Amino acid sequence: MNAEIRRAGLDALFRPGSIAVIGASDDPRKIGGRPIRYMLEAKSAVKVYPVNPTRSQVQGLTAYPTAAAIPDQVDQAIIAVPARQAEAAVADACAAGVRSIVMFSAGFAEAGDEGAAAQTRIMKMIRDAGARMIGPNAMGSFNTVDRVFSTFSTAMDRGTPAVGRVGMVSQSGAVGSYLQNLVISRGMAISKFVATGNEADVQAAECLEWMAQDPDTDVLMLYMEGCRNGPALIGALRTARRMKKPVIVFKAGRTEAGQTVAASHTGALAGSVQVFDAVLREAGVYSCQTLTEMVDVTYACAQGRLPVDKTLAIVTVSGGVGVMSTDAAMEAGIALPPVSEATLAEIQKELPLAVGLNPVDTTAQTVGDRAMLTRAVERVLRDRPFGSAMLFFANAGRNARDMEILSGPLRALRAEFPETQLALCVQTTPEFRSQIEELGYLVFEDPVFCVKALAAAAELSAVRRRPLVTPQIEALAPVVLTSSPDEARSKELLAAAGLHFAQERVAANADEAAAAAEAMGYPVVLKVLSPQIAHKSEVGGVALNLADATAVRAAFDRVVSNAAAAAPAADIRGVTVAQMIRGGTQTIIGAHRDPTFGPVVMFGLGGIYTEVLKDTVLRTAPVTHEAALEMIRSIRAFAILDGARGQEKADLDAIAGAIVRVSQFIAAQGPEVESVEINPFIALPEGGVGVDALIQVKA
Amino acid sequence: MNAEIRRAGLDALFRPGSIAVIGASDDPRKIGGRPIRYMLEAKSAVKVYPVNPTRSQVQGLTAYPTAAAIPDQVDQAIIAVPARQAEAAVADACAAGVRSIVMFSAGFAEAGDEGAAAQTRIMKMIRDAGARMIGPNAMGSFNTVDRVFSTFSTAMDRGTPAVGRVGMVSQSGAVGSYLQNLVISRGMAISKFVATGNEADVQAAECLEWMAQDPDTDVLMLYMEGCRNGPALIGALRTARRMKKPVIVFKAGRTEAGQTVAASHTGALAGSVQVFDAVLREAGVYSCQTLTEMVDVTYACAQGRLPVDKTLAIVTVSGGVGVMSTDAAMEAGIALPPVSEATLAEIQKELPLAVGLNPVDTTAQTVGDRAMLTRAVERVLRDRPFGSAMLFFANAGRNARDMEILSGPLRALRAEFPETQLALCVQTTPEFRSQIEELGYLVFEDPVFCVKALAAAAELSAVRRRPLVTPQIEALAPVVLTSSPDEARSKELLAAAGLHFAQERVAANADEAAAAAEAMGYPVVLKVLSPQIAHKSEVGGVALNLADATAVRAAFDRVVSNAAAAAPAADIRGVTVAQMIRGGTQTIIGAHRDPTFGPVVMFGLGGIYTEVLKDTVLRTAPVTHEAALEMIRSIRAFAILDGARGQEKADLDAIAGAIVRVSQFIAAQGPEVESVEINPFIALPEGGVGVDALIQVKA
Known part of the structure; x- marks a missing residue:
């Protein structure tokens, strides 16, 4: 579907000239009666055409047996029929040439396999017709400026809402409706509202993007449980920032139990909480943990005056x-x-x-x-x-x-x-x-x-x-990998991307090991080399701090025989000889591909800090040097790098440089590259050096 | 002042039979008019005697020129005169034989040195008379059950409050008054209220204790900025727990800046935030960070039904x-x-x-x-x-x-x-x-x-x-110390209290050092011994991991000559020879005397965890073994002791035992013992052992 159709569909969602209500009810309290009642009450200029094969009039308006029978251009169809009639209703709407459908009907993907299959069939019809759809299982949308009320939200029982400048996007109809009431009770008013339901087609991010560009909207509220399209959300948040519109976000599903409930609710994959948090933080939005906080912050932003500084x-x-x-x-x-x-x-x-x-x-x-x-x-x-x-x-x-x-x-x-x-x-x-x-x-x-x-x-x-900085993805040549490379190859690939590693050579015998050590300078480390031995220390396959050629020769014999004794079936190819890095602080620089948001880069201190204290920080990749420095400074244990307890300060620019390189590396790769980890990356008073590295490729 | 007088004074504060209002005003909006108006409006049975030398009637009641002139027993005097007349008013109240004074007048300790001196003079008069006082600079108190309104709080402009079962103690009058309004707006009602002002005599803790015992009060709210009497607060919280009354606390002054503002407000030393938190946590109260949360939790407790479990x-x-x-x-x-x-x-x-x-x-x-x-x-x-x-x-x-x-x-x-x-x-x-x-x-x-x-x-x-456990202070013989003992003496004292240390001997020469090592078994550590050398590693005064007598002799000469070279003026007395403890995890067990709450015990992991990550936990001393285990489990890095990353699990009972011993030790000492620190205490898979210890005594 091209961008123009996508956009036209959203225009027809929020600003239609005419609407067919399929499943229109004469009862203004029923779901199929409410949007008609709301638009009548609001004296909307939108042409409303009830569709009901059993009545000639609905709430005083002429009714039509089908949408296709309406003798006018119809921009939008609201579908308010039971699930079993919904496919026929969609076919009718498509036949009438609508650009946009708002589907109240429930009982689709959220209700099991049969419903999911019906949802897929409906989506095919809609795509073929070049239309767009909100829902199914959606509370719908409204636009107070143009008096469009394509919703059955009971919040309108307080009267159709006044014109305001707050845009609201919610993945949950009931939360959106409740929030709407809280916002109105606080004396604010809404410009555009949408609750996106099952998001078979139109998703929250796309609505946010539309509202970010809407000249009638100044402040954006977003309730979200999970994101189906990370780049679209990032894009919408960037548009809002470019348009200088504050965004206030409530992301529910912070805990594992909450995520499980979310999965059965909106069906959107809740995704990694840490990555989601990182995306929101980078976007400069305000993240809330209660509805009260969300309404409070919106209120403080919605009066047409924002504080000029932080005093x-x-x-x-x-x-x-x-x-x-x-x-x-x-x-x-x-x-x-x-x-x-x-x-x-x-x-x-x-x-x-x-x-x-x-x-x-x-x-x-x-x-x-x-x-x-x-x-x-x-x-x-x-x-x-x-x-x-x-x-x-x-x-x-x-x-x-x-x-x-x-x-x-x-x-x-x-x-x-x-x-x-x-x-x-x-x-x-x-x-x-x-x-x-x-x-x-x-x-x-x-x-x-x-x-x-x-x-x-x-x-x-x-x-x-603050200026909106877009880190450019460098034109690094993507590596073509069909399986995860070994440590040596991983380091080669990362070194080609600009990362520094401790010098290392492979040696097949004691003489080669001694020659390698002489060439790179002492002290050195020897590690046994065998595809079958992953945990080298555990088999006695590592010798540290070797100061001369004699020690290297002795160590060669020792680690090889230790390894052979511990793993008799292993193919032992010799050893790697590496520079021994003394001092410094062990850090970890990693990157992985988040299923929702794509490449992200991670930094933390080594060992317990990352594994036990979870003291790590994430950002979407690539990052700028400044962003990398912010990452380093944001970990709880930053003081350790900053010279706590009389230690030498680490070279933060060197760490930041390495984070940038890893972030550019993952960003340049195809989706088959799942993760990169340099562990440890030793941060030194001057410079820094990777010691071990691993690139993992999707099997 | 004996307990009976103290108690009678509080009874006369909250439940007087008769009240003289010194500085009574005929204007019901003025500070001296409000309590009279409130009691008239509430049809109080309390006898109210306005004292005003210039009027014969005040708000329809017979006025007296002085309190002493009132022809009746007067239980309480409210003083609502300007500061310069307050001393005379107190003298008059004392002459009238009141048990209790509520002093609205401001301009005392909170207003500078002159005011502080006046406050001291007033307190002497009150003590001599065997009376008690709320204030000065206090908004006063009320009791809805007995219709006593010794307050000028404007919250009563909504009408004198209904009878309820919520007791409220506030160090701030305005916060108390505001909270009172929030509580009433939420449909609750108050039993007793007091705002304690400058706390020259009666303090918040004592009022809380009184309300904890009040049969008309079920739930307690406490707003506090600083505590003048830690043991009284702990006692009041324990009484509330024994009486099964939930306590909801707002402790303001969590940040350094907030503490500075608090110091100029209520004048109470805000004290250590971490110790205050520990006291509240141990007492089983609920700590709030907003007034909304405080009202919400009170509301959930005040309807006469508490949840029977946590489902x-x-x-x-x-x-x-x-x-x-x-x-x-x-x-x-x-x-x-x-x-x-x-x-x-x-x-x-x-x-x-x-x-x-x-x-x-x-x-x-x-x-x-x-x-x-x-x-x-x-x-x-x-x-x-x-x-x-x-x-x-x-x-x-x-x-x-x-x-x-x-x-x-x-x-x-x-x-x-x-x-x-x-x-x-x-x-x-x-x-x-x-x-x-x-x-x-x-x-x-x-x-x-x-x-x-x-x-x-x-x-x-x-x-x-849950049962209320009171850890008993063991009858350890207190040590008598006039100055801080050295490491060896500190260890002796702590060993006598039941703590285990690595074996250690003093050796004056290389032969003695070797003999000591032979006796305790290898490997050993040598540390230079000199009162002038505190940081032994820095002068090359430490030798680790010595495996035999030859190594010990060589090390003796080395550390002594290193130290002599680095500190030529030092009196070098030889070395200490100690068992070298291998493996295990370095922890810190400490204790100190908090100026407000007395002895507290601290636990954390060694080095960076305590110094950089502040990952420590405090409790008031002494603690039970179970409480010590809870302390250990509550640190963020607990997984390190619990076998994270393939390490051996530490013997938690051994650590807990050591925490208990340190807590009993500090609790048994006189106030001159300021702090104890065992750093490191090495937690081993079986047992644990202190390596270094220091007791600090007030200079």
């Missing part, structure tokens, strides 16, 4: 809230630059017990006159520019008298500091909440949630300002 | 919510035991697309008739006993028709499963929320918060069932 002022009537908010700010990575002592002294003229330079605690002195509070806030905000400010005014928002006193000064503050994101943290009634919001303030109840949301908005804003 | 059933109309709730359950440590396939098959008779054994996802099939949902829930709960159940019914709670259908079946479920904690997770209106709560259900909006709160309640319930 926060806190003015509070409660010292305790100052303490917990400071904890939250430190943990969320937003700075609390102090105001001057002179500013505090000014505040103390009116509020003698006021304390602190940021947070500024006005204490309970303002209970009698809340206007003293806003004067203190003004002094703080005049002291220096702040990206955001949180004003904790306790219960002021419950109280008509306080609100009367405060609304004028709050309006004046808003006008005086147009650049600063202002949030009021108060307990409030719904009415006062709306009033405060209309003044241009965010309103939160929980101070820690407030700080976290402001910090998230500041970070999403910072991401928008 | 959770999830029935959901949304598969996606099933996924995120499963993640949350796994992370919160509550189990999701599956129902039988037969039960699912029963459910599928009515809901053919239903899927999953726990969570059970009914899908969107119940949109038309929500009663199908409760029938599914009944089948799940009949399948096997569950401690808790979360029913995710999406937007059902917004909808009058759904509520009409659901309320009968929900009532029937509640009656059929009286033991199970039932929570409904829905978006709802305030009216429907109350209706559902009246049926005996908890109501949450965020499914992850719901699961976390149910898991917390289940854990708090499990804590109540």
Whole structure:
């Protein structure tokens, strides 16, 4: 299917001129009645054609026996019939020439083999017709701007939603619908919504891409359980970043048990949690763990103003809230630059017990006159520019008298500091909440949630300002491999890609071993060479730290006879003689091909750090040198490379260079190259060197 | 002050028969007017005597010029005068013979040296009078059962609070007041409340102890920034546990920046975060990081029913919510035991697309008739006993028709499963929320918060069932030390307390060294012995792995001459000869005296694990053997001791035994012994042995 058809199908999904509702119901509460009711209620300009062979009218509209019988161009068909009638309905829709189908019907791939087969047949019809489909088993989509409601979501029982600028993509209809309600309850409104159901055709990533380009959408929410097309998701997230639209993501299925439930729910392979996390982190999105957090952060981004930097002022009537908010700010990575002592002294003229330079605690002195509070806030905000400010005014928002006193000064503050994101943290009634919001303030109840949301908005804003770097895949010649190469060949291939390894030679006898050692310089290591012996140490097949030719000759005889004794059937071909690397820190540089997201590169310290403490970091490959340095710095044990406990600092640029080379190597290979591992890669005070390497090829 | 006076003072704080309000105001909005207004509004039976020299009546009550002039026994005085009049007011209260003072007045220790001096003078008067005081700078206390409102909290502007069973202790008045509002908004009610202000006399821990024993209080909330009396806090938490009352704690000041703000706020030393965490964990309380979490968990505990075990059933109309709730359950440590396939098959008779054994996802099939949902829930709960159940019914709670259908079946479920904690997770209106709560259900909006709160309640319930073990301090003879002993003496003292060390002897010359080695067996280690040389390796003063007498003699000469060359002024007394311990894993066992909580014991792996990865665990000392085993198992790197990467498993009982001995040792010592460290303690496959030890004594 070409890109134009793909795109036209999505246009016809979100912005159709006409819709046929196959399985239209006269009952406005039934699934087949709801979209008609919603569009009638919304006074939609979209032409709606009910299709129902048993009625001439549906909800007051002329009904047609089939979609093909509609005497008009039909852009979209909604299918709301039982599963057994769905194939006929799709055939009808295709005959009517629709570009897009929204399939509510359930009982397909999610319901077992028979359903999966039906889904495959339906997809063939749709592909042949050059159309696109949302679903099956989808709650559908809507577009508040153009009043298109191709959904049976009961969230519309609150009334068809107002026009807003938040785009929402959900793999779960019920989660999307619930989120929609939470978003509306928070005073926000949605531009476009889609719940993608079984994703037989259109997937969440493609919808996100469409919304990222939609001029009516400013902020994107994505609920996801698993991704069927990693590159499409990465692409959509990059488009959002290029369009400077914050993306707030809830990825469910973080635990093994959660992934099992996800697999039986949306059927999408949940994939590696660590790789998914890496993709989201690289994309600069905000990842949430609760719906509350998701709504909070969206709310902080959706008011048309994002913090210009990562600084926060806190003015509070409660010292305790100052303490917990400071904890939250430190943990969320937003700075609390102090105001001057002179500013505090000014505040103390009116509020003698006021304390602190940021947070500024006005204490309970303002209970009698809340206007003293806003004067203190003004002094703080005049002291220096702040990206955001949180004003904790306790219960002021419950109280008509306080609100009367405060609304004028709050309006004046808003006008005086147009650049600063202002949030009021108060307990409030719904009415006062709306009033405060209309003044241009965010309103939160929980101070820690407030700080976290402001910090998230500041970070999403910072991401928008950072340049979007696309690491180029170098034109390395891909190696052609039909089976996994041995260690020596793996090193050759990686050395050709620019990696450095300890010098190493094969020696068939003691004389050759001694000559090799003389040529490369002492000390050296001898390792027995035999395709049958994988664990060389265990058979006594390794000799370390050999200082001269005599030692090398003796060691040759010893390791070969040890190996022969331990593995009598092994074909012993001699030894490898290698430079012995002294000092440094053992690290691991690896790469593998993730089934969803493709090549990724991994870094960690050797041995226990990786195997027991799981102290590793991943990125999609290839990476830039800067990204590789970030990877190195992000591991918990980084201090070990940075000279902890009196050790020499490792050459971080050398490690980063090796990570870049491995990432370019895997990115250049065909899909048959499954993984690469340099273990250990010894990080030295100057440079670094690989000691062992393995490339694994798909069998 | 004896315990009886202390206790009588708290009784007079929370349950006075009569109160003098010094600084009484006729204006019911002023700080000195509010408590009178609250008690009048609440039709309190407490006798309230306004004290105001300029008025004969205050808010309709007869006023007195001084408290001493009141012709009645006065149990409590509230002081609501400016700081400069506060000393006179205290003198008056003492003259009136009060047992308890609630001091609203601010401007004391929190306001600088002058205020601190005034606070000291006030405390002397109060001690001399045998009274107790809350404050100064305190928001005060209240008792809803007996209608005592010794507070100026504006939270009462919503009306004097109803009688409930939640006790609340807060070091911050504004946080307490805000929390009180959040608790009331959540449909709960408070029994006793206190905000302790400057804590010149009565501290938070003592109030918690009082409430733990209060028959009208079932659940305890504690907001704390720093603890002035660690043993009192530990005692109060133990009382709460003995009385089987869940305690929910918010400890603010987790970060360094937060601690700095806390120090200027409540003035209480924030103390070591790690020790505070250990104390709370050992006490079996629930620690929160947000006010929302604190209110959620209290809510889950305050309905008179706690989960009988840590099992959770999830029935959901949304598969996606099933996924995120499963993640949350796994992370919160509550189990999701599956129902039988037969039960699912029963459910599928009515809901053919239903899927999953726990969570059970009914899908969107119940949109038309929500009663199908409760029938599914009944089948799940009949399948096997569950401690808790979360029913995710999406937007059902917004909808009058759904509520009409659901309320009968929900009532029937509640009656059929009286033991199970039932929570409904829905978006709802305030009216429907109350209706559902009246049926005996908890109501949450965020499914992850719901699961976390149910898991917390289940854990708090499990804590109540576990026996409260008090490790006895053994009658070890305390050592008398005036300065820190050297390594050899440290080991002697610890060996006398039951710890094992590698054998070691002092040798003044090469012959003595060889003789010592012969006696203890090879291999041995030699270390130069000099009070001036602390870092022996750095001067070449250590020789490892010496296999015979010749090697020992040579090594003696080498380490002594190396040391002499490196430190010509050092008094070199010879060497120590020690058994060389091969294999095993280096651990650290330490103990120190926390300024707040007293002796604590620490365990971690040696070197980088402790110094760089901070992978250590603390407990208050002494510990039981079981507690020591829990400590060992709780470190991140535990797998290293448990045989990861083909290593031999360490003898955990031997490590635990050593931890117990160190914990008993520090607990038996006087305050001059500041710390003990055995580093390394080598954990072996059988047994374990200390290699180096140091006891530090206060200079």
